[in-house]
Amino acid sequence: MSRIDRLADRATEVGTRAYDWTDQRFDLDSGREFLGKAFPAEDSFLLGEIALFCFLILILTGLFLGMFFEPSTSDVEYEGSVDRYQGEEMPEAFVSVLHITYDIPFGMFIRRMHHWAAHLFVASIGLHMLRVFFTGAYRNPREPNWVVGTGLAGLAMGAAYTGYALPFDEFAATATSIGYNLAISVPVVGDVLGKAFFGGEFPSSATIPRLYFLHVLVIPVAIAGLLGVHMAILLRQKHTEAPRDDDVPAPGEATVVESETAAESNVSGDTGDPVVGDGGVTAVGTDDHRGRSTVDRDDDSVVVGLPAFPNQAAVSAVVFFLTLATLSTLAGFLPVHNIAEYGPNNPAGTPELIMPDWFLMWVYGFLKLLPSWTSFTVPVVGIHVSAEFVGGVLMPALVFGAIAVWPFVDYHDESTHFTANPLARPWQTAVGVAAIQFVMIASIAGMNNLLGRAVGVGTEVVNPILTVALLVVPVGSGLVVYRVLRGSAADTDGDDGDTDAVADGGTPAADDRAPEVSDDG
Amino acid sequence: MRRETIVVVCLLVAVLLPMWFVALHGEPPSEEIEIDQSVTEMRPLQEIVDTPNKLAPSQVGVIVWVALFGLVALLTAVHRFMNDAVRPDDGEQTAGDAESPVADGGQVGLPWLWTDDRWVVEYHDASDAMEGILAMGGLTVLAIVFAALFTGEYLTLARTQYFGVYATGMFLSLALLTVAYYAWFMPHVEVAERRGH
Numbered sequence: 137m138s139r140i141d142r143l144a145d146r147a148t149e150v151g152t153r154a155y156d157w158t159d160q161r162f163d164l165d166s167g168r169e170f171l172g173k174a175f176p177a178e179d180s181f182l183l184g185e186i187a188l189f190c191f192l193i194l195i196l197t198g199l200f201l202g203m204f205f206e207p208s209t210s211d212v213e214y215e216g217s218v219d220r221y222q223g224e225e226m227p228e229a230f231v232s233v234l235h236i237t238y239d240i241p242f243g244m245f246i247r248r249m250h251h252w253a254a255h256l257f258v259a260s261i262g263l264h265m266l267r268v269f270f271t272g273a274y275r276n277p278r279e280p281n282w283v284v285g286t287g288l289a290g291l292a293m294g295a296a297y298t299g300y301a302l303p304f305d306e307f308a309a310t311a312t313s314i315g316y317n318l319a320i321s322v323p324v325v326g327d328v329l330g331k332a333f334f335g336g337e338f339p340s341s342a343t344i345p346r347l348y349f350l351h352v353l354v355i356p357v358a359i360a361g362l363l364g365v366h367m368a369i370l371l372r373q374k375h376t377e378a379p380r381d382d383d384v385p386a387p388g389e390a391t392v393v394e395s396e397t398a399a400e401s402n403v404s405g406d407t408g409d410p411v412v413g414d415g416g417v418t419a420v421g422t423d424d425h426r427g428r429s430t431v432d433r434d435d436d437s438v439v440v441g442l443p444a445f446p447n448q449a450a451v452s453a454v455v456f457f458l459t460l461a462t463l464s465t466l467a468g469f470l471p472v473h474n475i476a477e478y479g480p481n482n483p484a485g486t487p488e489l490i491m492p493d494w495f496l497m498w499v500y501g502f503l504k505l506l507p508s509w510t511s512f513t514v515p516v517v518g519i520h521v522s523a524e525f526v527g528g529v530l531m532p533a534l535v536f537g538a539i540a541v542w543p544f545v546d547y548h549d550e551s552t553h554f555t556a557n558p559l560a561r562p563w564q565t566a567v568g569v570a571a572i573q574f575v576m577i578a579s580i581a582g583m584n585n586l587l588g589r590a591v592g593v594g595t596e597v598v599n600p601i602l603t604v605a606l607l608v609v610p611v612g613s614g615l616v617v618y619r620v621l622r623g624s625a626a627d628t629d630g631d632d633g634d635t636d637a638v639a640d641g642g643t644p645a646a647d648d649r650a651p652e653v654s655d656d657g
Numbered sequence: 658m659r660r661e662t663i664v665v666v667c668l669l670v671a672v673l674l675p676m677w678f679v680a681l682h683g684e685p686p687s688e689e690i691e692i693d694q695s696v697t698e699m700r701p702l703q704e705i706v707d708t709p710n711k712l713a714p715s716q717v718g719v720i721v722w723v724a725l726f727g728l729v730a731l732l733t734a735v736h737r738f739m740n741d742a743v744r745p746d747d748g749e750q751t752a753g754d755a756e757s758p759v760a761d762g763g764q765v766g767l768p769w770l771w772t773d774d775r776w777v778v779e780y781h782d783a784s785d786a787m788e789g790i791l792a793m794g795g796l797t798v799l800a801i802v803f804a805a806l807f808t809g810e811y812l813t814l815a816r817t818q819y820f821g822v823y824a825t826g827m828f829l830s831l832a833l834l835t836v837a838y839y840a841w842f843m844p845h846v847e848v849a850e851r852r853g854h
Contacts, residue, residue: 172769174850177740179733186728217696237701238692241815244701245824248817255721263725311714374852384778384849431778431849440778440849443770447846450839454735457832461825462728468821470720474711476690489684494718553852559661569668576672579680583715586682613668620664 174441175448176377180271183264185455190257191359192456193463194295197250198352204240206232207348209304209341218476229344230480233303237476248467254296255472256463258495261289269542269568271555273376279543281369284362286540291359293495298351300473300493304344308473309481311492312347313338314500318528323519339481374439376555384431384440436553491582501581502527504595505603535575562621570614577606683713700814705822735836743845744781770848779847789841793834800830 158164175181208228214221216231217238236243265285268274274282301312316338320326333350335342431438442448466472478487492500506527513520546564558565580587581602584595591598687710692702712720770777803826810819 168769169772171767172772172775172848172850174775174848177736177847179729179736182732182736183729186725186732215696217693217699219691219693222693238690239697239699241699241811242820244817245820252721252724255717256725259721259725263729374850384847436852438849438851440847443767443846443848445767445769446843447839450835450843451736451739453835454739454832454839455732457828457835458728458732458735461828461832462724464821464824464828466720466724466821468818468825469706469708471709471711472717474690477687477711489713491714493714494680494721497715497718558665559659565665569665572669573672576676580676583679583682586715587679590679590682609672617665617668620661624661 170371171443171445173371173444173448174374174439175444175451176375176439176441177451178378180267181375182451182455183260183267185452186459187257187260187264188363189456189459190253190260190463191363193253193460194250194257195356197246197253198356200242200246201236201250202352204232204236204243205229205302205348207302207345209339209344221476221479226480227304227344229302229304230475233305233475245467248470248472249463251472252463252466252470254299255494256459258289258292258296261285261292262495265289265539266568266572270558270561270565271376272546272552272561272564273555274543275546275552276543276548277373277551278369278376281366281373282543283540284366284369286536288359288362288366289539290536291355291362295351295355295359296493297496298347298355301347302344302351303473303475304339304481305473305475305478306481306485307478307487307490308475309339310487310490314490314492314503314528318524321522321524322529323521323525339483374553375441376553377436377439377441378555379557380431380433380440383433436551439553489585494579497582498575498578499528499532499582501578501584501602501606502531503582504584505578505581505599505606559621559624562618562625565621566614566618569617570610573613574606574610577602577609581606677719680715680719683716684709684711687711698814701817703814703816703818705818708818735832739836739839740845742840743783743843770846774851774853775848777846778849779845781845783842783844786841789837792837792841796830796834796837800827800834803827803830 155164206228210228211225212228212231214224214226214231214234216222216235218234221234233247236247238244268282268285297312297315301308316330316334319333320330322329330336330338333346334340335346431440442451491497503524506523508523510523510526511521558568581599584598584602587598587602588595689710690702692700803823807820807823807827810816810823
């Protein structure tokens with residue numbers, strides 16, 4: 137035995153002993169059950185992983201930024217490398233972010249990466265939810281996970297919002313004040329909310345520390361907790377699966393031991409492991425496993441996919457690296473929230489352009505379109521309900537509430553484990569298309585000043601048009617989608633007389649499922 | 658593409674494109690930030706290509722969605738390649754084929770692939786082809802080179818755009834390295850698992 141072989145043996149022995157030591161204390165073997173979990177190999181199922189890895193990157197880059205950030209609005213003299221601010225007294229939070237950006241190696245890159253990861257986090261959660269919605273993956277028994285996912289989407293927006301104000305620059309501080317005004321607009325408890333989340337009148341010396349606390353502790357812990365619940369439910373319920381093209385042959389039928397030697401070896405070994413015969417033939421049958429039948433293409437009591445380790449782990453590694461590559465490209469070449477351009481917060485001034493983050497633009501749109509008569513005072517009790525509350529709190533709450541309760545609107549008594557073809561779900565897909573258009577048009581309304589500038593008219597001209605569009609276009613589109621998909625279902629009905637499942641939004645019949653899904657991805 | 662799909666996509670695009678058109682009218686160009694080189698030797702703003710100095714939140718929204726769609730498209734292509742590469746051609750072998758050869762005569766898979774409620778339904782051994790060795794070797798060298806450049810940039814001028822290029826190259830190399838390993842050196846295994854509820 138060579139020296140290298142002896143070293144290898146020694147390393148193996150040490151590794152085995154270390155594993156045994158740990159296993160005795162933590163029962164590692166019980167976790168092996170998870171390692172083989174089946175992940176259906178669907179491309180769109182990876183959207184959730186993009187969101188998960190964005191959160192991980194946010195944590196890691198946030199740790200870097202947290203080492204240098206000062207959550208204080210006390211004025212300090214700037215002595216950094218940005219020429220235009222040298223010698224000025226500015227808020228410490230703003231100065232520390234300038235320091236991170238221009239004077240610390242990696243600083244600008246990591247800060248940009250943090251910002252882009254935050255935006256990609258929200259966007260990937262949104263696209264993930266749209267995938268789940270249109271394929272009906274929220275249906276029984278996955279309603280709880282849809283509700284948890286809705287909470288995650290809200291928290292992701294909250295995390296981004298609370299981080300937006302932290303540099304305390306002119307643009308972000310002004311945009312964040314919109315949130316403060318919405319918080320205090322809530323009847324009865326508005327002042328309490330303003331103090332709880334913003335530390336009192338915005339901006340006060342308590343605002344940045346309060347938002348910082350929410351941004352780096354409260355909300356991330358809440359997200360991590362909900363992510364844990366999300367994953368635990370996923371593990372318990374297992375994935376949905378796209379309709380199978382064919383039956384999946386059982387090992388006893390298609391991959392049974394053909395070599396007698398292998399079969400004998402396997403049975404005598406009685407390990408339950410698949411064994412490869414000497415003759416080079418895959419041998420995966422044992423007495424235990426031969427008893428299993430073929431998995432029918434319609435059998436949803438079984439999920440088929442890649443094992444979590446090693447195959448799905450490799451796929452996840454690719455998702456992780458590609459997500460990092462995307463964020464690196466964005467961070468390298470495109471600035472995001474360039475605070476040096478905006479300057480420190482100036483309570484006496486107002487920036488020329490004010491708008492919230494893009495994912496809150498639809499809320500801003502409600503605020504811009506709502507007429508003043510939506511402000512009123514409730515008789516007798518004298519509680520004032522402002523247009524800010526209706527447009528900025530009540531309507532978004534209704535939208536999020538509608539999303540959360542959707543699985544109970546589109547309720548199914550029977551468990552469903554296959555994803556559905558959106559084209560086979562007329563009214564659900566129609567609602568989805570209408571909802572997307574509603575949010576998009578509201579977002580355009582949030583940018584009504586940009587629209588007016590682009591077409592060369594004032595906002596007083598575009599606002600009525602946008603109001604009508606917000607009410608009419610989604611409804612019209614929904615009806616068109618419903619009519620087209622319903623007509624298609626009727627055609628199918630004429631062809632094979634099987635549209636019951638389609639009509640009620642259930643899983644389409646097996647015969648018309650596979651080709652539709654393969655055509656449309 | 659089916660007619661119904663076209664209708665749905667057109668309806669969505671009919672609103673999406675105007676929204677993006679408006680959103681891109683964000684921030685006007687502005688002067689670049691001047692760095693006092695007597696204070697620092699870093700050159701974070703030194704550029705490879707000319708890019709905007711600032712972006713409005715609405716512009717950020719468009720960019721991030723384009724980036725997400727691009728990432729999903731790239732991921733889809735890579736994922737399909739990974740799945741196709743490890744499976745034999747249809748004409749040669751089919752899923753779960755009993756004739757799938759295994760080179761080393763060893764065991765298929767790991768103990769956790771087989772439980773009372775889980776079993777292997779498809780197995781194709783890795784090809785171990787020479788081209789895989791070459792691909793992995795080349796990508797390993799590339800990843801090391803980009804990592805070295807990334808580190809070197811930290812030790813010298815800390816230029817942000819260069820960080821971006823090096824980091825992108827490094828992570829792409831690592832992603833493709835994983836893809837190459839999966840495609841040529843990892844057996845393709847699929848399992849079936851009872852849901853149990």
